[in-house]
Structures are given as structure tokens and as C-alpha cells.
Amino acid sequence: MARAVSLSSRKIRFFAGTILGASLELVLPGAAYAASETPAVNTDNRPGTVAQTPAHKKTTHGHSRMTRGQTVRTVTKSTPVTPVAASTQATGPAPKTSPAAASSTTTERTAALAETGQGGTENILVTGSRLTTNSISEVQPVTTMDAEQIRKRGYTNVGLALMQENPSFGVPDNSPIGSQGSNGAGQTYVNMYNLGSQRTLTLVNGHRFVSSATSSIFGSVSGSPVDFSMIPSALVKKVETVSVGGAPVYGSDAIAGTVNIKMDDRYQGIKLDGQSGWSQRLQDINYRLSLAAGHHFDHDKGSIVFGAEYNQQFGMKDSDTPWTGANSYYFSRATSGPYSYVLSQGSREPTYTATGIPTIKDGYANKYGVNYDGIRSPTGTSMIFSNDGKSLIPETYNHATNSSTNVAGGNGFATANYDNLIVDQQRLALTSLAHYDITDHLHASWEGWYGHTLSTNTAHTPYYSAYAHGKAGAKNGSLIMSTDNPYLTSEERTTIINALAQAKQSTDTFYLNRANTDLYSGAYTTDEQLFRTVAGLNGDFDFLHRNFQWEVSGTYGRSLASTTQNQIVTQNLFNAVNAVRGSNGAITCAPGYTNATIATKSETCAPLDVFGVNQASQQAVNYVTAVSRTNQVNSQFDIVADVKGKIIQLPAGALSFVLGYEHRREGFQFNPGTFKTGQIQADGTCTPYGNSVCETAVSGAYHTHEAFGELDAPLISPQMHVAGVYNLALHSAGRYVYNSMTGGFWTWTAGAAYSPTRDITFRGNYTRSLRAPSVTELFAPQASVYDDGADPCDYGSINGGSHPAIRAANCAKAGVPKGFVSRISSSSVLGTSGGNPHLQNEAANSFTGGVLIRPRPVSGLMIQADYVDILIKHEIADLSISDVMDACYDSASYPSNSWCNQFTRDPNTHEITNFTEGYYNIASEHFRGLQASLRYDMPLTKVGFSPDAGEVGVSLNYLHQFYHAYQVGSGSLQNELGGSGSPKDNFTANFNYTRGPLYFQWQMMYYGKSRVSPNVPVSEYEYPYYNQYFLFNMTTGYTFLKHYNANFVMNNVFDARPQFPYTGSTSRYWEGIIGRSFKLDISAEF
Structure with a gap:
């Protein structure tokens, strides 16, 4: 007999599972998991440790994604990646810096390079390339969020930090905020340019990271994105984001861009940190405890770093605030x-x-x-x-x-009383990072990861x-x-x-x-564990009077997730409500009943009082309740080998190359459990036990063989003194991917960087990228689903779409009367959906072109602006009933086009009675925007103040979207731009002041005017717009006695309410919904 899961038993399971899992990963990593890769970037001052990386990520189009209500935000310290001097890549002990100090050193180094005019000539290794190059030869826009900004703002989730700090990141397919998918509560997936989380590749230290996505059509996403809640913030050194060009370097999924989270693997010392957060209404309560410890040994030949971080967030429902509870x-x-x-x-x-x-x-x-x-x-x-x-x-x-x-x-x-606002979540992350210089020409590295989250979706649709x-x-x-x-x-x-x-x-x-809210609230809990090991060797050798570097690395990751939910059993419900009064006067279940074949919390029928609310006895509730439990297992194995070096010496510098090979295997298994599998009948059909439709187990795997290469060709250098050309360089990369499910695909990029003077660089690149279909998209069996959506023939939609006249004419041909109000627009209808084994790769053609300005007369100033154009063809669309109906009624070939056969409309009531959804390479999507950032740091001595007056700084990140549209087949062109989750204009600005141990930051976040419904004429709505929105946050901190730091954050300083009408994106207006809130962080470092 199943039992109810109490809060205490949840904690016991959480900590017991944590201890066992951590022991396996951190004590016996080699026995438990296969080998893996090395760190991505050489900032370690060790010889030859130039690292390596691959890539991977997400789902179908996320175009119902707005309904989940996540936000677009902005980045604070968003600069070209900080140069690492070529001279420092020789020998020497690793620096003894904390994560915060590392980012401070980075800032000072950038300023010093700009001051001396050396900023464009030092060799660096950045996300988007496996070659070291000088910063003025970068052909792709790269932005950085450093550890200092993460600490100042009190972020505990790197994914949410990116969504708030960088306007290039739009509405995610899932995050702890807002409604959750049916499986995988509390998972966080970043989403560049609102193109879908499956089209943003996430790396950690330049290596792929195993996905935690559920391979079920009822999961939060359909692809293979990385759950950012598994990344501990305490050891993050910086987060680099490169737009567009990562696919030839890292492989599939980098259509929108690549995020590379770099951990501080050379930390030395001990740091203890505690943080608590709350709103002035005593809501949104959360706290964090973290430990970072690092030690160098054997005369700095080796280092080992250990990190532990625990976070807890207390959950909330929509009804807990006046804005989301306004219905x-x-x-x-x-x-x-x-x-x-x-x-x-x-x-x-x-x-x-x-x-x-x-x-x-x-x-x-x-x-x-x-x-x-x-x-x-x-x-x-x-x-x-x-x-x-x-x-x-x-x-x-x-x-x-x-x-x-x-x-x-x-x-x-009141439906809002039964939807999630933020999940109730506990997170534990244990990380170990190590390296050892075996000889001057051979180096080893290792990573061990264990993560455990317990997340409860506080409420969902009741039975x-x-x-x-x-x-x-x-x-x-x-x-x-x-x-x-x-x-x-x-x-x-x-x-x-x-x-x-x-x-x-x-x-x-x-x-x-x-x-039946008193019997079933819809709440569920996801228990997720993640294990990951990375191991690698790298070194260098001389051949033909040239030095070459090589690297071999392997990564193994495994994610286990179990989702548990109390469910009402329909058969037992009918038995229990059929109550009678016995001869002895007691109320009992009517005789002759038959229990459901699935076990419930009690096998004894107890009469159920369903008149009023909360009138039922606990015995009756137990009799009608069963526990459903789904299980998901994802695995990833990735091995990469490459060699790099210089081919010939050109007048402007060396022609450099990389050649490499990668083999990757991804496996996914989903078991819906007894309850969601349902009762299988003799004819093979299924009868659900309760509210959910029958689900089928999903399993599958694919492997890839990939060959890649890069060339970096300096054509003109400063030393050549060519008039009108300070620097000119070309960069190209290519990769051939053979996927066991979808066959071969070429991805490539070509770009150039041109500097007429040392102060300004013009850059651009053109990229052909890909995304391979996920196991869910390929193999998910056909299953019954409930869906609702906008009926194009409905009174409120008949004048919508890109061809309103065609739509209206076709609806009239279908016999739908004027003024028709469709039931499917407000109530779900039963249909079918599933995977498609015939899917092919998505393909994207992308272009970026921009300018980087670092004027010598204004030292410390950096401005960059880039135009981004991404066109995706053969996009895999998880077609909703709305997509199918639009493709039918907006087509000039109605009713002969195939989409009109995917649903049934009752000829008498005109209601939709059945439909078929699924995955198809049928969509296209086009995004065009301008992203820009500014950074300026200035010691106050420059304007006449004393040397101890301190330093001021400002940073700004901005995104303007020119165009974003999505189309299914020949259906209406759907405008994805200008909704509450995707305003045309969006920026975050940070104003900083530092004086010795004191620092202060004032942050301004701006969201431009947006529309309630971008695809419906504004004349149709009583209030068609959300006005522009400003939000102000503040941080102040002080370091005392050299070892202790206090950091105080106030979000939404002026307690601004969310924009009226209160129907917009939950994440976008999160600070407004919660109101003024605070965080206090105390840390000690030795």
C-alpha cells in the first residue's frame, strides 16, 4: 500500500540520496563513470594547458512558451572576453585568487591593456574557437558575466542570472518561476533570442553537460537542454556567451548561440558563504549555504578544488500575490x-x-x-x-x-488559486576540480560532479x-x-x-x-540526481621545428529524475461517491462495487462526501488516491581529441590550425510507471486509471562521429604598418557530423575582422549550423493528449493571421457561422500526439556583423554592437492544435491541404472534436536584432579626486529586435516579436562605485512597450498594450578585516507593481509581482 509523502520523509529521501550519490561520485568516480574532457580555457598559467570543448542542446519550437510567462532580461558586466596574455601561458605558479578576486583581476587587466594600447594584441582563448588568437581578430560577438556580478546581485541560479542580466536571453521553456511541465519541476533552461532552449548550446568548462530533460511528450521540453539548477554558483568564474557561430566548433544545437560556464579550477583558500532572501511581504523566502576550498601541492604542479552548495526556495502559488491572484x-x-x-x-x-x-x-x-x-x-x-x-x-x-x-x-x-508561481525547491551541488602537471609537456585534469534537487510544483490543474x-x-x-x-x-x-x-x-x-481540489491539488515533486565525470590529458610536442599542442578528453554524465504525484483513481472515486446509509444508520459505500486494479493508499472503500469543500474523511481520500511515479534516465558519453599548431609563418603572423575528432553517444529512457501506463486491455488499447492519459515508455539512443577543423589566418598586422589597415584577419571552421539517426551534415563558418586603427574593429561571420532531433522527437509513441488553442474560425480570431481574408473565406466554406465562439479556445479537447522517426536535422543560415570600439583617448571605455540574423529552415515543430488549424484555414489550397485532415470539426456544433499533433520538419523561423554593450571604468583620480577616492564604472547591455516571425508550412506568419515576454527593446544598466573595501551598485532594467497579443489587431483588445517598464535594484557591500564580506541587495527599490493589465509574463515582471525584496550575504575567506 502506498503512503503519503510527508515533508519530513521528503527531507530524509533528499539527504539520504545525496549522501549515497555523492559518495559514489566523489569517492569512487572512476569506478562509477567513464572518462571525460578537460577545462576549456587556459587561464591557469601552466605550460601547454590549452583546453578543448564540444556541445549540445534543446527542443521543438517553444512558441506556446509565452504562456509559461518567463522573461527577457539583461547582462551587467558584458564585455569582450578578457585577454589572457601569451606570456602568462608559459610556466609559473597559479595565482591565489578567490572567485570574486579573479573577476576583479580580470577587470583590472582589461583596463590596463586598454590604457597601454596593448588590448588588441594579446593571445586569448575564448568560447567559439579552439584556437588562441588576439582579441581584435575575434569575428564573433562574445559577452561575459563574471563572478563578481553574480555575487553582487546574489544570484543562486546561473540560468536565472542570464535571463535577468542579458537581454539576448528570452522566455525559457521552463524555470522555477511560473507554470511547470508535467515532468521536471524546477528545471531551468536558458533560451537565446527566444528561439527555444533546444537551440542554445550549453557547455561547462568547454565540455558538453548531460541533459536532464524528460523524454516524454509531456515533458517541459522536447530537446536535450542543460538544467542550470545543477550548476553551483559559488565556483563559477565567468559565463561566456557567443552568438551564432558555435556549431562548427562544438557541433549540434548551437543555432542561436553557445553558453560556456567556466568554473574556477585554480582557486586556492577556503571560503564560507551564507545568504538569505525575502520580500517585504515576507514571501519568496530563500537561502543558500556554500563552501569553496582549494589547495595547490607539489610545488604548484597540482591543484584540487572542492565546492559544496545548498539552496532552498520556499514555494508560492499564483493566489499568494494580488497580481497573479487577480485572475x-x-x-x-x-x-x-x-x-x-x-x-x-x-x-x-x-x-x-x-x-x-x-x-x-x-x-x-x-x-x-x-x-x-x-x-x-x-x-x-x-x-x-x-x-x-x-x-x-x-x-x-x-x-x-x-x-x-x-x-x-x-x-x-478561481483557476489562479491552482497554479504555481515559484516551485518549492532544495538543491545540493558537490563539485571537485583537479589538475596535475605530470611533466612540462604532459598535463592531466579531472572533474567530478554530483547534483541533487528536490522540487515541488506547488499547484496545478485539479481533477x-x-x-x-x-x-x-x-x-x-x-x-x-x-x-x-x-x-x-x-x-x-x-x-x-x-x-x-x-x-x-x-x-x-x-x-x-x-x-476536486480537496482531493487533488495537482502538485507534484521531482527528485533529480546528476552524476558527471570529466577526465583528460593534454600536452605539446615538437615536430618539423614546430610546436604542436594536443588534447584528449572524455566526459560521462548521467541524470536520474523521478516525479511523484498523488492521483485520483476514477473507478474508486465512483465507488466512494455512491454512498448509502446502512441498516445500522452508518454511511457506507453501496455494495457490489469493484476496486480498481491499481493499488491505492487504502484498499477499503470509504464513503466520500463531495458536497461542499474539505468535507471528505481521510479514509475516503486515501481510498480514491494512488501514487504515480515516473522515472527518467539520461546518459551522455563524449570523447574528443584534437591537435593544433602553426602551419606556416605569414608576414602578419602564423597560419594556425586545429584538427580533431569527436565521438558522442546520447541515451534517454522514460518509464511512465504503473499509474500513467494505465490498464492495458485485451485488444491492446489502454484505459487510464485517472486524470492523466495513458503514456508509453520511451527509450532510444544515437551516436555521432564528427571531424572538425579550424583555420586562423592573419593577413595584416600592426607591425606591417599598412596605411588604413591596422589589423586584418580571417577565421574559418568546419565540421562534418554523422548522426546514426539522421545521417551526415556539414556545418561551417567563415568570418573576418578588420581594424583600420587600433581603436576600432569591424567584424562579421556567416555560419551554417544544425540541430539534430532529440530522442523524444524521434521515438515518442503516439499517445492521447489534451490540448486547447485559438480556433481561427472563432469570433475573436477570424480577423487574425497573415491573410485574414483567406482565413475568413475558408471558415465560411467550412460552414462555421459568423460570431462563432469555439469551445477549444477555453477548454481542452482530447487528441493524439507522438514522435516522428523520419525527422531530419534542422538547418540554419546565420550572419553577424558588428563593431568593437576601444578608444585610446577614453581609456577604460569599450563599446560593441552587432547585428544578428538567424534563419532556421526545416525547423522541428511540436505542432499544437492551433498550429494545425492555422495551417489549414490560412492556406489558399483549403480544404485540400494535408493539415485539414489532422482534425475533425463537428458539422452541427462546429466544435473541434479530435485532432492529431506531433513533430514535423515543417516550420521556419527568422530572427533579426541588434545587440550592444558598453563598459566604462574610471578611477576618480582622472577627474581631480584624491587617489583614495575610488573608482566608478558603468555597464550596459541592450537588445533591439527588428524582426522575429515563425511559420508552419504555408500557414500564417506568426509574429513572435513584441509580446510581454519579448519586447522590441530591452536593456540592463549597472552603475558601480568602489572605494577600498566599500562597493555600491545601482541597477536599472528596462522593458519596452509590448502588446498583449502580437498576432491580433490592437483594435480587438480593450487594453492592447503593456506600457514600458522600469525596475531599479541596489547592492551595497563592505569587506572588513580583510577576510569578511557583507553584501546587501534590495530588488525593486521603489516597489513598482507589474504593468497593467496583469496578464503578462511572470518572469518578466517577477520583481514587480513579488514587490520590494532583499538579500543579505555574509562570507568569510581565508
């Missing part, structure tokens, strides 16, 4: 007026409540204020059960809408028993109740029987429409 929705208006959609504050579902609505028939509507089939009072008002279930009271609302399922205000069902969700007496349909039910009062029984008799219906039974 603000747009509905078709009930009467004529200038708008098709009016804003409803306090939206309620009038056809069912948590207490229950009795009806005389299996059907109930409340449309235009008219109640159909309800039990009415003598005045004609529809009646509902009171909270205690002892009386029938009038159903109320403020005003009706042009919908049978929504009204404004009153005592109907409905209502006409709007199914037929009476079936799953999710209204409950068939006896008028002799002993839990009815005599007054209730008389009222119901009289209503039945007046309607000439049988007086033996009635119907109950109910949201």
Missing part, C-alpha cells in the same frame, strides 16, 4: 462594443466550483448570463453548494462574457468532474449522484428533486460539476 483574463465580450476582447478582473469558471454545482442534465452552461440545466432558485438563479455542503446558495458573478466557461467575479472557480471536461460517469465527466445520497440535507434533496420534476427528468439521479 485577469481577456474574454470575448457579451454585448456589442468596440472591442472583441474585454479584460476580466477576477475571472471565474461558472460551470463548476470547488463546492460543486448540481444540474438536472449532463450539461451546464452559463453564457451571456443565462444558466442552462442548473438547479435554480425560485428567482431563476443557478444554485451551488455552500462551503460546508449543508445548503444550496446562489451562484454569483459581476458580469457575463461571450463564453460558456468564464465570467468576471463572483463565487465560481475535474464536470461536463466541460468529459461525459457524465466517465473520467473527468460530471458525477452521477443519487438523490438519496445520505450526505444531502433534506432541504437540498427537496430542491433538487423539485427541479428535476419540473424539467421532466428522472428524480432518482442528478449531476454534480466539481473541481
Whole structure:
């Protein structure tokens, strides 16, 4: 018999699993896991340790992704990657710096290079290339967020830090904020340019990182993105982001760009850190404890670094704040007026409540204020059960809408009370990093990772028993109740029987429409563990009077995730509500019942009181409740080998090359468990045990063989003194990928950097990139799904799309009348969806062109701006019913195009009754934007202050989107630009002041004006726009006694509320939703 999972048992499981997993990974890494790769960037001052990397990432198009409500934000210290002097790549002991100090050193080094005019001539190794080159020869835009900014802002999740600090990162497919997918609560996936998390490649120390995504069509994503909640922030040295050009260097998934998280593998010392966060309303409570310890040994030949970090976030529901709890929705208006959609504050579902609505028939509507089939009072008002279930009271609302399922205000069902605002989460990360110089020409490196998260989605859609969700007496349909039910009062029984008799219906039974929130809240918990090992060797050798560097590395990662949820068992529910009074006067289940074949928390039937809310006994709840448990296992093995060096000496410098080979295997297994598998019938069909549809186990794997190379050709150097040309360099890279599922693909890039003077560099590159389909997209079996969406023939959508006239004409051909209000626009419909084994690679053609300015007269100033153009073809789309209907009705070939065969419309009611969704290489997507950043640091001595006056600095990151559109086949061009999660203009600016141990930062975040619905004319909405939005944050800190630091953060200093109307992106307005909030961090370092 299954048992309820209490809070204490959750913690016991969390810590027990953590101890066991950490022991395996950190004590016996070699026995448990295969070998792996080395660090990506040589900042270690050791000879020859020039590292290496591969890549990987995410899903279908994320274009319903806005509904999850995540935000676009901006980066603070966003600069070209900091140069590492070629001279420092010789021998010498590693520096003894903390993560914060490392970033301070970086800042000082950049300023010094700019001051002396050397900034463009030093060799560096940056994300986007395996070659060391000078910074003025970089052909791709690279931005950096350093450890200092992460510390100042108190970030505990690197993925959320990027979303808030860098405007290039848009609405994610999942994060701890907002609604969660059916599996994988609390996972964080970054998403460059809103192109989908599956098209952003994530590396750690230049190496691929195993995905934690669930390979189920009900997962948060369909691709293979990296869960950033598994990355500890305490040891992060910096986060580099390169736009577009990573695919030829790292492989699949880098269509939008590549994120490389660099850990501080040379840290020396001990640092203890504790942080707590809370809002002024005592919400959003969170805390962090971390330890970093590093030691160098054997005369600095070796080093080992250990990090431990624990985070806890206390969860919240939408109903916990006045903004998300306002239940603000747009509905078709009930009467004529200038708008098709009016804003409803306090939206309620009038056809069912948590207490229950009795009806005389299996059907109930409340449309235009008219109640159909309800039990009415003598005045004609529809009646509902009171909270205690002892009386029938009038159903109320403020005003009706042009919908049978929504009204404004009153005592109907408030859906916002049952959605997640932020997950309840515990996270533990243990990391060990090591290196050893075996000889001057041979070096070894190693990484060990263990992560454990326990995340609870606080609320989700409850189990409905209502006409709007199914037929009476079936799953999710209204409950068939006896008028002799002993839990009815005599007054209730008389009222119901009289209503039945007046309607000439049988007086033996009635119907109950109910949201069973007291039995099932929809909450679920994901327990995720991650193991990862990286090992490598690198060195150098001389051949033909030249020096060459080589590297071999291997990575093995494994992610295990289990999602547990209490579920209502439909058969036992029907048994329990069929209550009778026995001869001894006790209320029992009616005899003759049969228990469901799946085990529930109690096998003994107990009568269930469903009149009112929270009237059921615990015995009855246990009888109708089973525990569902899904399991996901992802594995990754990646081995990379390369050799690099100089081919010939050109007049401007050496022609450099890289040649390498990579072999990668990705495996995914998903087991839905007994409950979600359902009961298999003799004919092979499946009957669900409860609310969920039947799911099928998914497993699959693919492998790749990849050959790659790079060339860096300096054509003109400063030493050549060519008039009008200070520096000119070409860079190219290519990779051939053979994938066991999709065959071969060439990806390549070519770029140039031109500097007329040392102060300015013009750069550009053209890239051909790819994304391979994931196991879910390829192998997911066909399964039943529920979906809803905008019906193009609906009253509010008929004038939408890129060809409104074609849409209207085709809807008329289909016989849909004018003014039709589609049920699928507000209620889900059952259909099918699944994978497609015939999918091919996505292909993208991308271009970046920009300028980098570092003027000598203004030392310390850096400005960069780049135009980005990404066109994706053969994009894998997880087609929703909305996509399918749009492709059908917006086509000039209606009704003969194939998409019109993917759904069924009832010829009489005109409602959608069935559909088929799935994955297809059918979409295209086009993004064009301008990203820019500015950085200026200035000692106050330059303007006449004393040497101890300190230093001021400013940094700014900005994104302007020119165009972003998405299209399925020949359907309407969907505008993805300008919604609440993707404003055209977005920036973050940081103003810093430092004086000795004191520092202060003032941050301004800006989100431009955006539209409620970018694809519907503004004239259709009562309030079509969200106004521009400013948010201000502040940090102040002080280091005392050299070893101790206090850091205080105030977010949303002026307590700005989110923009009206309160229907926008949850993440975008997160600080406004929570209100003014604080973080306090105390650390000690020795």
C-alpha cells in the first residue's frame, strides 16, 4: 500500500540520496563513470594547458512558451572576453585568487591593456574557437558575466542570472518561476533570442553537460537542454556567451548561440558563504549555504578544488500575490462594443466550483448570463453548494462574457488559486576540480560532479468532474449522484428533486460539476540526481621545428529524475461517491462495487462526501488516491581529441590550425510507471486509471562521429604598418557530423575582422549550423493528449493571421457561422500526439556583423554592437492544435491541404472534436536584432579626486529586435516579436562605485512597450498594450578585516507593481509581482 509523502520523509529521501550519490561520485568516480574532457580555457598559467570543448542542446519550437510567462532580461558586466596574455601561458605558479578576486583581476587587466594600447594584441582563448588568437581578430560577438556580478546581485541560479542580466536571453521553456511541465519541476533552461532552449548550446568548462530533460511528450521540453539548477554558483568564474557561430566548433544545437560556464579550477583558500532572501511581504523566502576550498601541492604542479552548495526556495502559488491572484483574463465580450476582447478582473469558471454545482442534465452552461440545466432558485438563479455542503446558495458573478466557461467575479472557480508561481525547491551541488602537471609537456585534469534537487510544483490543474471536461460517469465527466445520497440535507434533496420534476427528468439521479481540489491539488515533486565525470590529458610536442599542442578528453554524465504525484483513481472515486446509509444508520459505500486494479493508499472503500469543500474523511481520500511515479534516465558519453599548431609563418603572423575528432553517444529512457501506463486491455488499447492519459515508455539512443577543423589566418598586422589597415584577419571552421539517426551534415563558418586603427574593429561571420532531433522527437509513441488553442474560425480570431481574408473565406466554406465562439479556445479537447522517426536535422543560415570600439583617448571605455540574423529552415515543430488549424484555414489550397485532415470539426456544433499533433520538419523561423554593450571604468583620480577616492564604472547591455516571425508550412506568419515576454527593446544598466573595501551598485532594467497579443489587431483588445517598464535594484557591500564580506541587495527599490493589465509574463515582471525584496550575504575567506 502506498503512503503519503510527508515533508519530513521528503527531507530524509533528499539527504539520504545525496549522501549515497555523492559518495559514489566523489569517492569512487572512476569506478562509477567513464572518462571525460578537460577545462576549456587556459587561464591557469601552466605550460601547454590549452583546453578543448564540444556541445549540445534543446527542443521543438517553444512558441506556446509565452504562456509559461518567463522573461527577457539583461547582462551587467558584458564585455569582450578578457585577454589572457601569451606570456602568462608559459610556466609559473597559479595565482591565489578567490572567485570574486579573479573577476576583479580580470577587470583590472582589461583596463590596463586598454590604457597601454596593448588590448588588441594579446593571445586569448575564448568560447567559439579552439584556437588562441588576439582579441581584435575575434569575428564573433562574445559577452561575459563574471563572478563578481553574480555575487553582487546574489544570484543562486546561473540560468536565472542570464535571463535577468542579458537581454539576448528570452522566455525559457521552463524555470522555477511560473507554470511547470508535467515532468521536471524546477528545471531551468536558458533560451537565446527566444528561439527555444533546444537551440542554445550549453557547455561547462568547454565540455558538453548531460541533459536532464524528460523524454516524454509531456515533458517541459522536447530537446536535450542543460538544467542550470545543477550548476553551483559559488565556483563559477565567468559565463561566456557567443552568438551564432558555435556549431562548427562544438557541433549540434548551437543555432542561436553557445553558453560556456567556466568554473574556477585554480582557486586556492577556503571560503564560507551564507545568504538569505525575502520580500517585504515576507514571501519568496530563500537561502543558500556554500563552501569553496582549494589547495595547490607539489610545488604548484597540482591543484584540487572542492565546492559544496545548498539552496532552498520556499514555494508560492499564483493566489499568494494580488497580481497573479487577480485572475485577469481577456474574454470575448457579451454585448456589442468596440472591442472583441474585454479584460476580466477576477475571472471565474461558472460551470463548476470547488463546492460543486448540481444540474438536472449532463450539461451546464452559463453564457451571456443565462444558466442552462442548473438547479435554480425560485428567482431563476443557478444554485451551488455552500462551503460546508449543508445548503444550496446562489451562484454569483459581476458580469457575463461571450463564453460558456468564464465570467468576471463572483463565487465560481478561481483557476489562479491552482497554479504555481515559484516551485518549492532544495538543491545540493558537490563539485571537485583537479589538475596535475605530470611533466612540462604532459598535463592531466579531472572533474567530478554530483547534483541533487528536490522540487515541488506547488499547484496545478485539479481533477475535474464536470461536463466541460468529459461525459457524465466517465473520467473527468460530471458525477452521477443519487438523490438519496445520505450526505444531502433534506432541504437540498427537496430542491433538487423539485427541479428535476419540473424539467421532466428522472428524480432518482442528478449531476454534480466539481473541481476536486480537496482531493487533488495537482502538485507534484521531482527528485533529480546528476552524476558527471570529466577526465583528460593534454600536452605539446615538437615536430618539423614546430610546436604542436594536443588534447584528449572524455566526459560521462548521467541524470536520474523521478516525479511523484498523488492521483485520483476514477473507478474508486465512483465507488466512494455512491454512498448509502446502512441498516445500522452508518454511511457506507453501496455494495457490489469493484476496486480498481491499481493499488491505492487504502484498499477499503470509504464513503466520500463531495458536497461542499474539505468535507471528505481521510479514509475516503486515501481510498480514491494512488501514487504515480515516473522515472527518467539520461546518459551522455563524449570523447574528443584534437591537435593544433602553426602551419606556416605569414608576414602578419602564423597560419594556425586545429584538427580533431569527436565521438558522442546520447541515451534517454522514460518509464511512465504503473499509474500513467494505465490498464492495458485485451485488444491492446489502454484505459487510464485517472486524470492523466495513458503514456508509453520511451527509450532510444544515437551516436555521432564528427571531424572538425579550424583555420586562423592573419593577413595584416600592426607591425606591417599598412596605411588604413591596422589589423586584418580571417577565421574559418568546419565540421562534418554523422548522426546514426539522421545521417551526415556539414556545418561551417567563415568570418573576418578588420581594424583600420587600433581603436576600432569591424567584424562579421556567416555560419551554417544544425540541430539534430532529440530522442523524444524521434521515438515518442503516439499517445492521447489534451490540448486547447485559438480556433481561427472563432469570433475573436477570424480577423487574425497573415491573410485574414483567406482565413475568413475558408471558415465560411467550412460552414462555421459568423460570431462563432469555439469551445477549444477555453477548454481542452482530447487528441493524439507522438514522435516522428523520419525527422531530419534542422538547418540554419546565420550572419553577424558588428563593431568593437576601444578608444585610446577614453581609456577604460569599450563599446560593441552587432547585428544578428538567424534563419532556421526545416525547423522541428511540436505542432499544437492551433498550429494545425492555422495551417489549414490560412492556406489558399483549403480544404485540400494535408493539415485539414489532422482534425475533425463537428458539422452541427462546429466544435473541434479530435485532432492529431506531433513533430514535423515543417516550420521556419527568422530572427533579426541588434545587440550592444558598453563598459566604462574610471578611477576618480582622472577627474581631480584624491587617489583614495575610488573608482566608478558603468555597464550596459541592450537588445533591439527588428524582426522575429515563425511559420508552419504555408500557414500564417506568426509574429513572435513584441509580446510581454519579448519586447522590441530591452536593456540592463549597472552603475558601480568602489572605494577600498566599500562597493555600491545601482541597477536599472528596462522593458519596452509590448502588446498583449502580437498576432491580433490592437483594435480587438480593450487594453492592447503593456506600457514600458522600469525596475531599479541596489547592492551595497563592505569587506572588513580583510577576510569578511557583507553584501546587501534590495530588488525593486521603489516597489513598482507589474504593468497593467496583469496578464503578462511572470518572469518578466517577477520583481514587480513579488514587490520590494532583499538579500543579505555574509562570507568569510581565508
